[in-house]
Amino acid sequence: MNKKAIGKGLIVIIILVVIIVAVLGGYYYSLLNSQQSQPKKTVVVYASISEMTSADPSTEFSNSIMWLAFTYERLIYYDPIQNKLIPELAVSWERSQDNLTWTFHLRHGVTFHDGSPLNADAVIFSLNRTITLGQGAAFLWASVKSIEKVDDYTVRLHLNYPAPIDLIASAAYASYIFSPKVVQYAKASNATDPKISDWFNAGNDAGSGPYKLIKWDPKNEVIFEKYSAWWGWNATDYPLKSSSAPDIFTIKIVADAVTQENMLLAGQIQIAQQVPLEDLNNLKNNPNIQVVTKPSFQQLILLLNTKKAPLDNVLVREAIAHAIPYDDIVTVARYGYARVASGPVPYGMWGHSDQFRYSYNLTLAKSLLVQAGYPNGINRKLLLTYTTGDIYEKRSAELIQSALAQIGIQVDVRPLSWDEQWALAKSGWENPNNAQDILMFYWWPTYNSPFDFLYNMFDSQSKDFNLGYFTNETFDNLLSTAVTLEGSDREKATTLYLQAQQIIYEQVAGIPLWDMTYVIAASSSLSNLDMAINPAYPTVIFPQALSLKS
Numbered sequence: 146m147n148k149k150a151i152g153k154g155l156i157v158i159i160i161l162v163v164i165i166v167a168v169l170g171g172y173y174y175s176l177l178n179s180q181q182s183q184p185k186k187t188v189v190v191y192a193s194i195s196e197m198t199s200a201d202p203s204t205e206f207s208n209s210i211m212w213l214a215f216t217y218e219r220l221i222y223y224d225p226i227q228n229k230l231i232p233e234l235a236v237s238w239e240r241s242q243d244n245l246t247w248t249f250h251l252r253h254g255v256t257f258h259d260g261s262p263l264n265a266d267a268v269i270f271s272l273n274r275t276i277t278l279g280q281g282a283a284f285l286w287a288s289v290k291s292i293e294k295v296d297d298y299t300v301r302l303h304l305n306y307p308a309p310i311d312l313i314a315s316a317a318y319a320s321y322i323f324s325p326k327v328v329q330y331a332k333a334s335n336a337t338d339p340k341i342s343d344w345f346n347a348g349n350d351a352g353s354g355p356y357k358l359i360k361w362d363p364k365n366e367v368i369f370e371k372y373s374a375w376w377g378w379n380a381t382d383y384p385l386k387s388s389s390a391p392d393i394f395t396i397k398i399v400a401d402a403v404t405q406e407n408m409l410l411a412g413q414i415q416i417a418q419q420v421p422l423e424d425l426n427n428l429k430n431n432p433n434i435q436v437v438t439k440p441s442f443q444q445l446i447l448l449l450n451t452k453k454a455p456l457d458n459v460l461v462r463e464a465i466a467h468a469i470p471y472d473d474i475v476t477v478a479r480y481g482y483a484r485v486a487s488g489p490v491p492y493g494m495w496g497h498s499d500q501f502r503y504s505y506n507l508t509l510a511k512s513l514l515v516q517a518g519y520p521n522g523i524n525r526k527l528l529l530t531y532t533t534g535d536i537y538e539k540r541s542a543e544l545i546q547s548a549l550a551q552i553g554i555q556v557d558v559r560p561l562s563w564d565e566q567w568a569l570a571k572s573g574w575e576n577p578n579n580a581q582d583i584l585m586f587y588w589w590p591t592y593n594s595p596f597d598f599l600y601n602m603f604d605s606q607s608k609d610f611n612l613g614y615f616t617n618e619t620f621d622n623l624l625s626t627a628v629t630l631e632g633s634d635r636e637k638a639t640t641l642y643l644q645a646q647q648i649i650y651e652q653v654a655g656i657p658l659w660d661m662t663y664v665i666a667a668s669s670s671l672s673n674l675d676m677a678i679n680p681a682y683p684t685v686i687f688p689q690a691l692s693l694k695s
Contacts, residue, residue, distance in 0.1 A: 186392040187693050189671065191416040191686050192399040192408060194534050195563045197363035201345040202321035202352070203274050206281035206591075206609060208563065210317055211396055212367055214685045217321035217352035220249055220268070220314040222385065225593055225681045226440065230311055232382055234263060234322055234353070238314075244307035244632045249314070251298040255376045257324035257353045265294045270325040274336040281609075282319035282591045284600065288629075307632030309594070316592040317682045324351040355386070355689035356394055369394045369688070377689065387673055387692040394688035400534030400562075406666070409434065415668040416686055419536060422480035428666050435671070438482065439663040441680045442491045443589040445483075445541060447529075447656040448570075448602065448613035450584075452577035456527075460517035462653035466503040468510035468552045469545055475659050478540035482664050486657030488646045489588070489598050493660075495635065496595030496642040501650045501657075510552045522553015527582035530569065533560040538585055541658060556583070570612040577614050584612050587661075589683035595642040596628045603654055615654040620645050670694050 191211075198207040202217045220235040235249040255263035269292050276286045288308035293301040302310060314320055328336060330351070331344035345351075348361025355375040360368035371392050377383045397414060399405045405417040406424060410431075420428065428434045455461045471485040484492060488501030514522065529545065531538040539560065546556040559581075561569065566586070573580030588610070591597045601607050604624055605616040627641035649655060665686075667674050672692035679685065 187389075188393040188395065189391040189416065189688060189691060189693070190395045190397050190414040192397050192405045192414045192418055193684070194400055194402070194405075194419050195532060196398050196400075197367055197396070198564070199342075199346055200348065200350070200358075200361060200363075201342045202323055203271070203278050203283075203319065204280040204342065206318050207567070208684070209363075210682065211684050211686075212356075212358070212369065213321060214317065214354075214682045215356050215394075215687050215689060216350050216354045216358055216369065217323060218354050219316070219320040220322070221311055222383075223312065223315035223593065223681045224679065225442070230315060231384070233315075234268070235314070236382070238311065240310070245304045247302045247304070247310040248295070249300045249302075251300065252376065253298060255353055256374055257326075257351055258357045258372060259324050259326055259330075259351060260374075261324050261326055263322065263353055264297045265300045266297075267325055268292075268300045268322055269294060270336060271322045274341075275319050275321075277337050282316065284607075285313045285316055285319050285592060288632075304632075306629040308628070309592075309632045312592045312594065315681070317589075317685075318591050322353065324353075327351045355390070364398060366395055366397045368396075371689075375689075385676065385687055385690050387690055389692045390689045391691060391693060402534070402536040409666060409668065412668070415671060416674075417666045418684065420664075420666045421536060422482060422664065425480070425664070425666075433669050435667055435669045435674065437663075437665045437667065437674050437678065439665075439675065439678050439680065440493060441589075441661045441663045441683065442494055442593075443587055443661040443663070443680075443683050444486055444489065444491050444598075445538065445585065445587055445658045445661065446486070446489060446602070447545075447658065448584045448586070448611075449653065449655065450573060450577055450580060450582050450613055451616075451652075451654060452573070452614045453580070453582060455517070455519065455523055456582055458517050459652055460513050461519065461523075464510045464513035464517065464552060465549060465554065466653050466656050467506045467513065468548050468554075469503070469656065469658070470505050470548050471503070471658065472505070474541050474544050477544060478537050479659060479661070482662040483659035484662075486660050489602060489649060489655055489657050490595045490642070490646060491598075491660040494590075494593065494595065494598075496639050496646075498643055498646065501646055503656065507551060514552060514554075519553070523555070526555045526557045528557050528559060529583040529585060530559050530561050530566045530581045531585040532563050532566060542585055571608070573612065573614055574608055580612075580614075585658075586612075590681060593681065594628075594631060595639075595646075596624060596631065599642065599645055599649070600624055600628075603649055613654055615649075615652070617648055617652065617654075620648045623648075 195208045197209045199205045222231040222233045238249045240247045288304045290303045290305045331340040333340040350358040356369035359370045402419040406420040408414045409417045475483050490497045531542045542558045601610040623641050623645040627638045630638040677687045677690040
C-alpha cells in the first residue's frame with residue numbers, strides 16, 4: 146500500500162470518528178436535557194410507631210388502616226367534626242320510610258388501579274365477599290339481608306332491621322370497594338378463595354383510591370404512588386384533594402418517638418406519628434416544624450383478664466380501678482393532650498356518659514383487696530403488655546406499675562410488638578392462664594357508634610378484640626337489641642348502650658384511661674395537614690389532601 150492510499154484511509158477514519166462523536170454527543174446531550182426537563186418526583190414520608198398488619202381490604206382490622214383508607218375507597222366519606230357525609234364512590238343515596246331499604250347511585254367514570262371500571266357488579270362483589278368471609282369488621286353489615294343490582298350504576302341493600310347504613314358505608318374498615326378481577330389475578334375459584342387474601346398479602350392492590358401500593362414491606366416501609374387516573378383530582382364535589390399532592394407517599398416504620406423526632410428535625414421524614422410531648426414547645430417554636438392538634442375518638446384502655454386468678458375476682462379488678470392516678474397519667478403520659486376517660490365510649494360520641502369514671506382512692510383500693518381475700522397484696526406479679534415504642538403507653542404503664550405497688554400488687558410491664566401483643570392476647574380465648582393479665586391498647590372507631598366500642602371489646606362473640614375474655618349474657622342482649630335500633634330510634638338505642646356500659650363499669654371488665662387529642666408534628670413544607678387528618682379514620686394521613694410548598 147502506498148503513502149497516498151494510507152493518507153486517504155486515515156482521512157476516512159478521522160471523518161468517521163468525528164461523525165460518531167457528534168452523533169453520540171448529540172444523543173447524550175439530548176438524553177441529559179430530557180432527564181433535566183422531567184420534574185423530580187415529590188416524596189412525603191410518614192413515620193409509624195407500629196408495623197403494618199394485613200393487606201386484604203375485606204378482613205384487615207388493625208394498623209393497615211393507615212394506608213387502606215387512601216388506596217381503597219368507600220361509598221361515602223365521613224367528616225365527624227362537621228358530622229357530614231360526603232359522596233365518594235356513591236354520588237347520592239336514599240332510604241325507604243321503614244329504613245329497611247337503602248339505594249346507592251354510583252359515580253360514573255371511576256376506574257380501579259387495574260383499569261377496570263367501577264360499577265354495581267364491583268360494589269356487590271366487594272360487599273358480598275366481606276360479608277361472606279365474616280372476618281375483621283364484617284359484623285358492621287350484619288343487618289344486610291341481600292344486595293340487589295338495579296342497573297349498572299345503582300345498588301340496593303335490603304335489611305333485616307334498620308341500621309345506619311350511611312355511616313357503615315363510610316366506615317374505616319370493611320367498607321372498601323375493589324376490582325372483581327382479583328379472582329382472576331389470584332387464580333382463585335371464587336370470591337372467598339384464600340388465594341385472594343394471599344394475593345393481597347403479597348403486596349398487590351385492586352383499589353380505586355388516589356394512591357397505588359407499589360412496595361409492601363410491612364415491618365419496614367410501605368410505599369405508594371399517585372394514581373393519575375383517580376376520578377377525584379378533577380371532581381368538583383369532593384374536597385379531599387390538592388393540586389400539588391406528593392407523587393410518592395411512604396409509611397416508614399420507626400418504632401420510637403425520640404427517633405421519629407430526630408428524623409423529622411433532620412428532614413429524613415416529613416410527618417411523625419409520635420414525638421415526645423415534652424418537646425412540643427420547642428417544636429412549635431421551630432420555623433421548620435408545624436404541630437397540628439385535633440379532637441379524636443381514640444381511647445387508651447386496659448382490658449383485664451377476667452378468666453385468670455386473681456383478676457377473675459371482681460373485687461380485685463375494682464381495687465385496681467381505684468388505685469390508678471388518672472389525672473397524673475394524663476398530665477405525665479400525654480402532657481395534657483388528652484382527658485380522663487369515662488367509660489369505653491369516648492367523649493363527643495353519642496352514647497357517652499360522664500358517670501363511668503373511676504375515682505382515684507388508695508384507701509378504697511386497699512379495702513377492696515382485703516374484701517377479696519388479699520390483705521397482704523397479690524402473691525404473684527401481674528403481666529401488663531403494651532406496644533413497643535409507644536412512648537405514651539410506656540409512661541402510662543410505668544405510672545400504673547408504681548401506683549399498684551402501693552396496694553401490694555406487683556406488675557411486670559412488658560413491651561411487645563403489636564403482632565406479638567395481639568397474638569398473646571388472642572391465645573387467651575383457648576387458655577386464659579397462658580395470656581397476659583392486663584392488656585393496654587388503643588381502640589379507635591370503626592364507625593361512629595357506641596356499638597363498635599362495646600361489641601368489639603366486651604361482647605362474648607367478639608374473639609378478635611374482647612381480649613379480657615369478658616362474658617355477660619345480659620350485656621350481650623342489650624347490645625344485640627340496641628344495634629337494631631340505631632337506624633330508627635337512636636334515643637332508645639342510647640338508653641340501652643348506657644345500661645350496657647353500666648355493666649362494664651360495675652364488673653370492671655375494662656379500665657378506660659384517657660381519650661386522646663391527636664398531636665401530629667410535621668415539616669412546615671407541608672400545607673393542608675389539618676385537612677389530611679380525620680378522626681373517623683384514625684392514624685391515617687390522607688396524602689391526596691397534602692400540598693407541598695415550593
